[in-house]
Amino acid sequence: MSYQQPSSIITRKARVWPEISEETILLPTTPVLLNSQSSSILTFIFLSLVGLAIYGYMFTHFNATGEVRMFLLPCLATGGLIALALFSISLVKTIRILLRNRLLLQQYLQQLQEVENQLKACHWQERQAYMNLDPPLSRYDFKSAIYEHLEIIPLLQNTYNEQNSSLWARQPADRDFMKVRIGLQERPATYKIWTPQEQGQIITSRRLQVYKDYAQALLEKYSTVHVPLQIDLQNQSPITIYGPGTKLFIARELLHAILSQLVYHHSPEDVRIIILAPRSQERTWQWAEILPHTVRYDARHSSAQMEEAFQAHTCAIGTTAIMDQLPLISRELRRREVLINDMQPLQKTALHPHLLIVIDDFETAGDLDQSVAALPNMVIPPSHPTQYRRSHLSVSPLRRPELALALNHGAQLGVSVLCVCTKQSHFPQNSQLLIDLQQEDPPKLLLNKTSLLPQHKIKTKRQKKAESTETMPQVNIQARIRQLTQPQRPTQQCMQLDGIGLDDLRSLALRLQSLQSSTNQQLELRTQVDIRSILDTPIEIQTYDPFVLWSDPLFRTPQPLLRIPIGLTFGDEVQYLDLLRDGPHGLLIGQTGSGKSELLQTMLLSLAFLYKPTEVNFLLLDHKVGLALKPFGQLPHTLGLLTQMSSAAGWQRFTAMLRAEISKRKTFLNEGRSIPHLVIIIDGFTEIVRYAEAVLDELLMIMGMEPELGLHLLLAAQRPEGIIYNNIRDAVQYRICLRCATPQESREVLRRTDAADLPASIPGRAYLLHGDNQLDLFQAARVTTPIYEDRIAAGQSRLNSLLSLPFKGK
Numbered sequence: 001m002s003y004q005q006p007s008s009i010i011t012r013k014a015r016v017w018p019e020i021s022e023e024t025i026l027l028p029t030t031p032v033l034l035n036s037q038s039s040s041i042l043t044f045i046f047l048s049l050v051g052l053a054i055y056g057y058m059f060t061h062f063n064a065t066g067e068v069r070m071f072l073l074p075c076l077a078t079g080g081l082i083a084l085a086l087f088s089i090s091l092v093k094t095i096r097i098l099l100r101n102r103l104l105l106q107q108y109l110q111q112l113q114e115v116e117n118q119l120k121a122c123h124w125q126e127r128q129a130y131m132n133l134d135p136p137l138s139r140y141d142f143k144s145a146i147y148e149h150l151e152i153i154p155l156l157q158n159t160y161n162e163q164n165s166s167l168w169a170r171q172p173a174d175r176d177f178m179k180v181r182i183g184l185q186e187r188p189a190t191y192k193i194w195t196p197q198e199q200g201q202i203i204t205s206r207r208l209q210v211y212k213d214y215a216q217a218l219l220e221k222y223s224t225v226h227v228p229l230q231i232d233l234q235n236q237s238p239i240t241i242y243g244p245g246t247k248l249f250i251a252r253e254l255l256h257a258i259l260s261q262l263v264y265h266h267s268p269e270d271v272r273i274i275i276l277a278p279r280s281q282e283r284t285w286q287w288a289e290i291l292p293h294t295v296r297y298d299a300r301h302s303s304a305q306m307e308e309a310f311q312a313h314t315c316a317i318g319t320t321a322i323m324d325q326l327p328l329i330s331r332e333l334r335r336r337e338v339l340i341n342d343m344q345p346l347q348k349t350a351l352h353p354h355l356l357i358v359i360d361d362f363e364t365a366g367d368l369d370q371s372v373a374a375l376p377n378m379v380i381p382p383s384h385p386t387q388y389r390r391s392h393l394s395v396s397p398l399r400r401p402e403l404a405l406a407l408n409h410g411a412q413l414g415v416s417v418l419c420v421c422t423k424q425s426h427f428p429q430n431s432q433l434l435i436d437l438q439q440e441d442p443p444k445l446l447l448n449k450t451s452l453l454p455q456h457k458i459k460t461k462r463q464k465k466a467e468s469t470e471t472m473p474q475v476n477i478q479a480r481i482r483q484l485t486q487p488q489r490p491t492q493q494c495m496q497l498d499g500i501g502l503d504d505l506r507s508l509a510l511r512l513q514s515l516q517s518s519t520n521q522q523l524e525l526r527t528q529v530d531i532r533s534i535l536d537t538p539i540e541i542q543t544y545d546p547f548v549l550w551s552d553p554l555f556r557t558p559q560p561l562l563r564i565p566i567g568l569t570f571g572d573e574v575q576y577l578d579l580l581r582d583g584p585h586g587l588l589i590g591q592t593g594s595g596k597s598e599l600l601q602t603m604l605l606s607l608a609f610l611y612k613p614t615e616v617n618f619l620l621l622d623h624k625v626g627l628a629l630k631p632f633g634q635l636p637h638t639l640g641l642l643t644q645m646s647s648a649a650g651w652q653r654f655t656a657m658l659r660a661e662i663s664k665r666k667t668f669l670n671e672g673r674s675i676p677h678l679v680i681i682i683d684g685f686t687e688i689v690r691y692a693e694a695v696l697d698e699l700l701m702i703m704g705m706e707p708e709l710g711l712h713l714l715l716a717a718q719r720p721e722g723i724i725y726n727n728i729r730d731a732v733q734y735r736i737c738l739r740c741a742t743p744q745e746s747r748e749v750l751r752r753t754d755a756a757d758l759p760a761s762i763p764g765r766a767y768l769l770h771g772d773n774q775l776d777l778f779q780a781a782r783v784t785t786p787i788y789e790d791r792i793a794a795g796q797s798r799l800n801s802l803l804s805l806p807f808k809g810k
C-alpha cells in the first residue's frame with residue numbers, strides 16, 4: 001500500500017463532556033411495622049369463653065334459689081356484653097394495625113420502585129456516556145446485557161469527514177489524551193447508593209422480607225456499571241501486553257485494537273506512531289503503512305521538504321528496516337532530551353507530538369538475525385548508538401540501547417512504548433503497566449506477594465457476587481491490568497477484550513489516509529463583526545427596503561424558519577442559531593461588559609431583518625431601565641416592552657399579558673389559523689426571579705408548553721445563580737455563554753471551563769452549545785460597529801437610526 005496525499009481537511013471541534021451524575025441516591029428506610037396483637041385476641045377469646053362456661057355451669061348445676069338465679073342471669077348477660085365489647089375493641093385495633101402495616105408496606109414498595117427508576121436512569125446515563133466517549137471499534141455483542149438499551153455506533157461505522165465531531169477530537173489539553181479503551185470492565189458507579197440504618201425493632205413479615213430482598217437486589221444490580229476500560233499510553237509507559245503461548249494471537253489483536261482506537265481519536269498532528277515488527281508479521285502490519293500517523297516525523301523538516309517526507313513512513317517491518325529506523329528514533333530521543341534540559345524547570349511541558357513506539361513480539365524463528373561471529377561481545381555505548389551501528393538485529397528492539405531513553409525517561413520526553421511479549425524475561429525494563437492475558441497465576445517475576453492480596457480479595461468478592469445475582473451478565477475475565485510500579489493499586493479486570501480483524505484494520509487505514517488535520521490556530525477568529533457582513537445579501541442602509549428583503553427568497557432561509565446569523569466563527573464562516581432546531585428555548589450568560597446586550601440586539605435585529613411581523617413577534621423584558629432593548633419597542637414585531645421589572649406588580653402585568661397571548665394562540669391553533677412565533681427575551685431573569693418567586697414556575701410552565709404554540713424563551717443573566725439556574729438549565733435546549741467570571745460558572749453553563757478563559761479584552765467572544773451538544777466558538781456580530789458609526793449623521797442615536805431604517809417604508 002502506498003501513501004496518498006491527504007484530500008479532506010478535518011477541523012477539530014471543541015469537545016463537550018457528557019454529564020455523569022455524582023448524586024447520592026437513598027434507598028428508603030425499612031418501615032417499622034406494628035405488632036398486630038393477634039395473639040392477644042386469641043387469649044381474650046379463650047378467657048371470655050372460659051368465663052362464660054363457668055357462669056353457664058353455675059347457672060345450670062347449682063341448686064340455687066330462684067333469687068340467686070335471678071342474680072346470676074344479669075351477671076351472665078353483663079359479662080357476655082363486656083366480653084363482646086372488649087373483643088370488638090381489640091378486633092378493631094388489630095384491623096387498624098393490619099391496615100396501617102399494609103399502607104406502610106405499600107409506601108415502602110412505591111418508594112423502592114421510584115428509587116429503582118432513578119437508579120435505572122443514572123445507571124443508563126453513565127453507561128451511555130462512557131460508551132459514547134469510547135465506543136467499540138467494529139463488532140460487539142449487542143445481545144449482551146452489557147450493551148442493553150445503549151445506542152452505540154461502532155467507530156468503523158462513523159463518517160470520516162468534517163461532520164464527525166469525535167474524529168481526532170482528543171487534544172493534548174484533554175484529560176483523555178492518549179487514553180484508549182482495551183475492553184470492558186465492571187466498576188463502582190459514579191453515583192452513590194446510600195443504605196439507611198435499620199431503626200427500632202423490626203417486625204418481619206413475609207412481604208416485608210420480599211421487599212427487603214428487592215432493595216438488596218437493587219443495591220447489587222446498580223452499584224456497579226459496565227463501561228470501557230482505558231489504559232493511559234502517556235503516563236503508564238512502558239506498557240506490556242503479556243500473551244504467552246496461544247494467547248499471542250489475542251495479544252496482537254488487542255495491540256491492533258489499541259492502535260485503531262488511538263488513530264481514530266488522535267490526530268497525526270498530536271500523535272506519531274513508530275512500529276517495529278518482525279518480517280513474519282508483515283501481512284498483519286501492512287495496514288499501518290498508510291496511516292497518516294506513521295508518516296515519518298522529523299522536527300527538522302521544512303514545509304518544502306514535507307512533501308518528500310510523505311513518501312516515508314515509520315512502519316519498520318523486518319530487521320533491515322528496523323536497523324534503519326533505530327538511528328532515527330535515537331536521534332529524535334536525543335533531540336527531545338536536549339530540548340527538555342534547555343527548558344526552565346517551570347516551563348517544562350510535554351513535547352509535541354507524542355511519539356508511540358510499538359514493538360511486536362520477536363519470538364518466531366527467523367524473526368531476528370543470526371549474531372555475527374566477528375562482533376559477538378560488542379557493547380554499544382548508549383551515547384553513540386549510530387556510530388557503532390551493526391547491520392544485524394540479534395535481540396528484540398526492546399533490548400537495543402537506542403530505545404533506552406524511551407523506556408527510562410519516556411514520560412518527560414513525550415514518548416511511550418507499547419509492546420507484546422510472550423515471555424516474562426522479555427518484559428522491558430521499568431515496565432509500568434502489564435496487560436496480562438494469562439488466565440492462571442500472575443507472573444512471579446514481577447509481582448510480589450503484596451500485589452497478589454488485593455487481587456485475591458477482588459476475585460473472592462466477585463465470585464460471591466456472581467453467585468448471588470443472576471441478573472448480572474456472566475463474563476469471563478480475559479485480562480488483568482496490573483500496575484507494576486504501584487503494587488498497592490488494585491488489579492483491574494477486563495471482562496471483554498477488544499480486538500479487530502485485518503479487513504477492518506485496512507478499511508480504517510484507508511479512510512484515515514485521505515484526511516488531514518487543520519489546527520484552529522491556522523484559522524483566524526475576528527474581533528469585530530458588522531451585522532451587515534453576515535447577512536446573505538449585503539445591506540445598503542441608505543436604500544434598504546424591508547419589504548424587498550422579507551420577500552426575497554435568496555436573502556432569507558425559508559426552511560428551517562428562524563435560523564438567524566449571529567456572528568462569525570473560524571475561517572469567517574457564519575455562525576447561525578436555529579431557534580427551531582437548537583431551541584425552542586435558550587440561555588444567554590455573560591459577565592458584565594462581556595457583550596450580552598449587544599448580542600441580544602444582534603439577535604433581535606437579525607430576526608427583524610429576516611422575518612416579517614406576521615412570522616415573528618417579540619415580547620421584551622428587562623429588570624432594569626432596558627436601554628438595550630428599548631429601541632426595539634418601536635419595531636412592528638414587538639408586542640410589548642416591559643422595563644424596570646423590579647416589583648411583583650410588573651411581573652403580574654407580564655404574566656397577564658402572556659396568558660392572554662397564549663390563550664389567543666390556542667384559539668387560533670384550534671381554528672387552524674397560522675400564528676407567528678413569539679420570541680420572549682428576559683434580560684436579568686435571575687434578578688426578576690428574586691423579586692417574584694412565582695416567576696420561576698411561570699417560566700417553567702411556558703417552557704413545558706407544546707412547541708406548536710410557537711413560544712421561544714431567551715433568558716439572559718450575568719451569571720448562573722444557584723437553584724434558580726439549576727431548574728431553568730434543564731428546561732432550555734441551547735446555551736450561549738460569553739465570558740464568565742469563574743471556571744465554575746462556565747462549567748455550569750457549558751459543562752467545561754473554557755468560557756472563563758475567553759479574553760476580557762474581546763467582548764462579544766462566545767460559545768454556543770447547540771441543542772445537539774455541538775459546541776462552537778464565535779465572535780458575535782454588532783449592530784453598531786465603529787465603521788458604521790462614522791456613516792450615521794451626527795446627533796442621531798446610533799441604534800435608533802439603524803432600527804428606524806428597516807421599517808421606513810411600512
Ligand SMILES: Nc1ncnc2c1ncn2[C@@H]1O[C@H](COP(=O)(O)OP(=O)(O)OP(=O)(O)O)[C@@H](O)[C@H]1O
Pocket residue numbers: 527528529590591592593594595596597598599718762763764765779780781782
Ligand atoms: N460583539 C461585540 N464586538 C465588539 N465589541 C463588543 C461586542 N459586544 C460588546 N462589545 C463592547 O463591549 C461593551 C459592553 O457590551 P455590553 O453592554 O453588551 O455588555 P453587557 O454584557 O451587556 O454588560 P452589562 O451586563 O453590564 O449590561 C460595548 O459597549 C462594546 O463596546
